[in-house]
Amino acid sequence: MDLVIIGGGIAxxxxxxxxxxxxxxxxxxxxxxxxxxxxxAAGMIxxxxxxxxxxxxxxxxxxxxxxxxxxxAARIADESGLPSGYVDHGTVVVGHDVDDxxxxxxxxxxxxxxxFTPEVLTTREVRExxxxxxxxxxxxxxxxADHAVHNREFLAALLRACELAGVEFxxxxxxxxxxxxxxxxxxxxxxxxHIVVAAGIDTVRQAALEAPIRAAIRPVKGQILRLQxxxxxxxxxxxxVRALVRGKSVYIVPRPSGEVVIGATVEERQFDxxxxxxxxxxxxxxxxxxxPSVDEWAFTESWAGMRPTTHDHLPIxxxxxxxxxxxxxxxxxxxxxxxxxxGLSMAEYLRSGVMPSPxxxxxxxxxx
Amino acid sequence: MDLVIIGGGIAxxxxxxxxxxxxxxxxxxxxxxxxxxxxxAAGMIxxxxxxxxxxxxxxxxxxxxxxxxxxxAARIADESGLPSGYVDHGTVVVGHDVDDxxxxxxxxxxxxxxxFTPEVLTTREVRExxxxxxxxxxxxxxxxADHAVHNREFLAALLRACELAGVEFxxxxxxxxxxxxxxxxxxxxxxxxHIVVAAGIDTVRQAALEAPIRAAIRPVKGQILRLQxxxxxxxxxxxxVRALVRGKSVYIVPRPSGEVVIGATVEERQFDxxxxxxxxxxxxxxxxxxxPSVDEWAFTESWAGMRPTTHDHLPIxxxxxxxxxxxxxxxxxxxxxxxxxxGLSMAEYLRSGVMPSPxxxxxxxxxx
Numbered sequence: 095m096d097l098v099i100i101g102g103g104i105a106x107x108x109x110x111x112x113x114x115x116x117x118x119x120x121x122x123x124x125x126x127x128x129x130x131x132x133x134x135a136a137g138m139i140x141x142x143x144x145x146x147x148x149x150x151x152x153x154x155x156x157x158x159x160x161x162x163x164x165x166x167a168a169r170i171a172d173e174s175g176l177p178s179g180y181v182d183h184g185t186v187v188v189g190h191d192v193d194d195x196x197x198x199x200x201x202x203x204x205x206x207x208x209x210f211t212p213e214v215l216t217t218r219e220v221r222e223x224x225x226x227x228x229x230x231x232x233x234x235x236x237x238x239a240d241h242a243v244h245n246r247e248f249l250a251a252l253l254r255a256c257e258l259a260g261v262e263f264x265x266x267x268x269x270x271x272x273x274x275x276x277x278x279x280x281x282x283x284x285x286x287x288h289i290v291v292a293a294g295i296d297t298v299r300q301a302a303l304e305a306p307i308r309a310a311i312r313p314v315k316g317q318i319l320r321l322q323x324x325x326x327x328x329x330x331x332x333x334x335v336r337a338l339v340r341g342k343s344v345y346i347v348p349r350p351s352g353e354v355v356i357g358a359t360v361e362e363r364q365f366d367x368x369x370x371x372x373x374x375x376x377x378x379x380x381x382x383x384x385x386p387s388v389d390e391w392a393f394t395e396s397w398a399g400m401r402p403t404t405h406d407h408l409p410i411x412x413x414x415x416x417x418x419x420x421x422x423x424x425x426x427x428x429x430x431x432x433x434x435x436x437g438l439s440m441a442e443y444l445r446s447g448v449m450p451s452p453x454x455x456x457x458x459x460x461x462x
Numbered sequence: 463m464d465l466v467i468i469g470g471g472i473a474x475x476x477x478x479x480x481x482x483x484x485x486x487x488x489x490x491x492x493x494x495x496x497x498x499x500x501x502x503a504a505g506m507i508x509x510x511x512x513x514x515x516x517x518x519x520x521x522x523x524x525x526x527x528x529x530x531x532x533x534x535a536a537r538i539a540d541e542s543g544l545p546s547g548y549v550d551h552g553t554v555v556v557g558h559d560v561d562d563x564x565x566x567x568x569x570x571x572x573x574x575x576x577x578f579t580p581e582v583l584t585t586r587e588v589r590e591x592x593x594x595x596x597x598x599x600x601x602x603x604x605x606x607a608d609h610a611v612h613n614r615e616f617l618a619a620l621l622r623a624c625e626l627a628g629v630e631f632x633x634x635x636x637x638x639x640x641x642x643x644x645x646x647x648x649x650x651x652x653x654x655x656h657i658v659v660a661a662g663i664d665t666v667r668q669a670a671l672e673a674p675i676r677a678a679i680r681p682v683k684g685q686i687l688r689l690q691x692x693x694x695x696x697x698x699x700x701x702x703v704r705a706l707v708r709g710k711s712v713y714i715v716p717r718p719s720g721e722v723v724i725g726a727t728v729e730e731r732q733f734d735x736x737x738x739x740x741x742x743x744x745x746x747x748x749x750x751x752x753x754p755s756v757d758e759w760a761f762t763e764s765w766a767g768m769r770p771t772t773h774d775h776l777p778i779x780x781x782x783x784x785x786x787x788x789x790x791x792x793x794x795x796x797x798x799x800x801x802x803x804x805g806l807s808m809a810e811y812l813r814s815g816v817m818p819s820p821x822x823x824x825x826x827x828x829x830x
Contacts, residue, residue, distance in 0.1 A: 319739075321739055322736075368690075368760040368761075369760065369761040369762075370757065370758060370759065370760060370761055371687075371689055371746055371749075371750070371756050371757055371758070371759050371760075371761050372750075372756075372757035372758065373761070374742060374746060374761050375743065375746040375747065375750065375757070378739055378742060378743040378746075379743065379747075381739075382739070382740075382743065388739050388740075389738065389739055389740035389743070390738060390739070390740065391738065391739050392736040392737065392738060392739075393736075393737040393738055393739050393741070393742050393764050396761050396764075
């Protein structure tokens with residue numbers, strides 16, 4: 095076999111698809127493909143509104159990743175015959191109180207220096223663009239190029255595209271072993287020329303891998319809600335809305351079906367997947383503060399994922415110290431956005447031995 | 463056949479068990495037995511803390527119903543070999559602010575006139591009795607005789623007891639017809655000497671029944687949350703806690719397993735079963751105001767039921783204007799508490815033709 099990929103989230107599956115289509119024989123090992131952090135996510139394709147001060151090295155990667163999304167989504171839809179879930183409605187950012195306004199405006203110079211063009215709106219203007227917003231706002235900022243994808247729809251289409259490209263699946267957990275080219279699954283061993291570890295937060299449990307690289311990944315738990323709006327009886331947003339509400343971030347991502355995703359908590363070093371009462375409460379409190387119609391929507395799901403997060407916010411994609419083992423993990427809060435670029439970059443790297451720019455900034459070896 | 467019962471909630475199943483054990487041949491018709499309002503409920507056996515001003519005719523019925531519960535639960539556990547779910551830990555009532563305190567104290571004279579012995583506690587005393595309570599309390603009232611049952615466990619045991627007593631089940635919807643003794647199911651017709659309508663809120667859809675009786679029943683939707691506490695890492699209550707928080711009622715019912723039930727919204731004339739964001743938000747807001755450890759519990763379920771409620775708060779149990787048709791519905795917010803007494807009373811009534819006291823106050827004919 096040419097390639098075994100441990101982990102069937104978005105990074106593993108995009109890598110699998112690209113490698114299989116370039117002629118490699120590929121097996122993905124995962125007990126439940128598509129159902130990890132990729133499934134929990136809200137699916138924002140949002141390099142501007144994901145910008146945090148200090149992310150000057152991450153942002154060019156996010157911009158490049160966002161650029162490949164529309165064509166990539168169209169290809170997956172074509173191949174799979176399933177909807178890609180990609181929508182190109184834009185994003186508005188709002189502040190709730192004056193401190194939230196000050197904090198949002200503080201980011202504008204750095205965003206502009208990176209080439210973004212955020213547009214500052216009055217509260218009246220932002221409510222004209224997104225009438226589902228309530229009156230308790232202090233500022234609005236338009237980010238029309240920040241889009242979104244129904245990540246669960248996309249993952250279903252991507253999985254189908256992998257199957258059609260000849261990717262095999264083993265529904266088990268897997269460990270890289272100390273023996274080159276050997277992966278130990280629950281019921282079998284797999285041998286492959288290349289092993290890609292795309293296991294998200296579970297990468298830290300791969301004892302045969304370099305300890306400093308594993309130690310660079312920590313879980314940041316995120317809880318997220320899914321609601322269902324009935325357009326006949328209540329207002330729902332047409333745009334993705336991100337908000338700062340008394341210093342806490344919340345986002346509201348609408349789907350064409352009426353599903354609305356509200357996220358997400360940021361809980362450092364929480365190694366568990368349970369939704370808590372506090373997470374549900376805080377998300378609803380902050381979302382309804384800026385959008386009163388939240389109250390009327392049906393409450394359908396509370397879910398949680400663990401973002402595999404690094405100190406420097408860059409992912410971990412590329413070579414290990416072993417020639418047979420490679421990484422595609424550590425995507426933190428940007429796993430969906432970075433997914434297609436990760437797969438395209440990994441396939442090129444596996445073909446040529448050279449990681450293309452800008453993903454070359456994400457080398458795992460920087461932690462050694 | 464002797465008896466067809468439309469509805470497999472607690473009223474239908476207790477009636478079925480008693481009738482079958484007295485020698486009648488019994489069939490229960492319900493698409494999903496035990497999964498209506500009885501399943502949504504929290505399971506409080508609480509005649510004192512369920513008292514509302516004006517309920518002077520209802521309260522004696524609740525007291526009588528609470529008295530039969532311990533022995534009834536023990537019998538069902540014996541027969542079924544399953545846990546009854548009944549627990550005899552008591553209840554404390556707390557107020558959050560001074561207005562809540564005044565409102566709770568306002569009920570004491572009427573409660574004492576009915577023979578109850580509520581014990582007023584200082585906030586320190588109530589926190590000694592229930593250490594999971596937080597500091598933001600204005601008053602406490604002890605109601606040690608108000609108990610609870612894990613209603614889903616009890617329903618499972620009751621269902622098994624019915625099966626063992628020879629009750630047959632048809633998993634379909636059913637309509638009483640204009641033809642005496644004939645019930646129309648989806649795939650078949652059933653004929654029986656007696657027909658008992660124990661269909662909860664769905665009773666209003668029985669077009670062949672008396673319009674004034676159907677019109678006396680309205681849905682009062684209740685949303686309810688289930689959480690899971692981990693006793694190793696967070697405080698959880700040992701007692702049932704009922705609270706008035708800024709004028710709104712909330713209760714917190716612990717189970718021995720660590721499950722904690724938080725309820726319930728009171729939404730008039732809502733003919734739907736969806737949990738809403740507002741319901742989830744308000745229950746969590748009010749529960750965490752009096753018990754901070756709520757925040758730490760895992761959020762496992764949001765559910766809703768429709769309480770079949772009458773104007774006078776008494777249930778609808780007994781004779782119709784047709785000698786073949788009888789009612790056992792309209793139990794409002796007290797369906798679990800009234801369940802065993804309803805079944806025992808109905809069986810006596812079907813045997814003798816006379817409804818025993820105090821259930822005789824619940825005659826359906828009062829609406830004609």
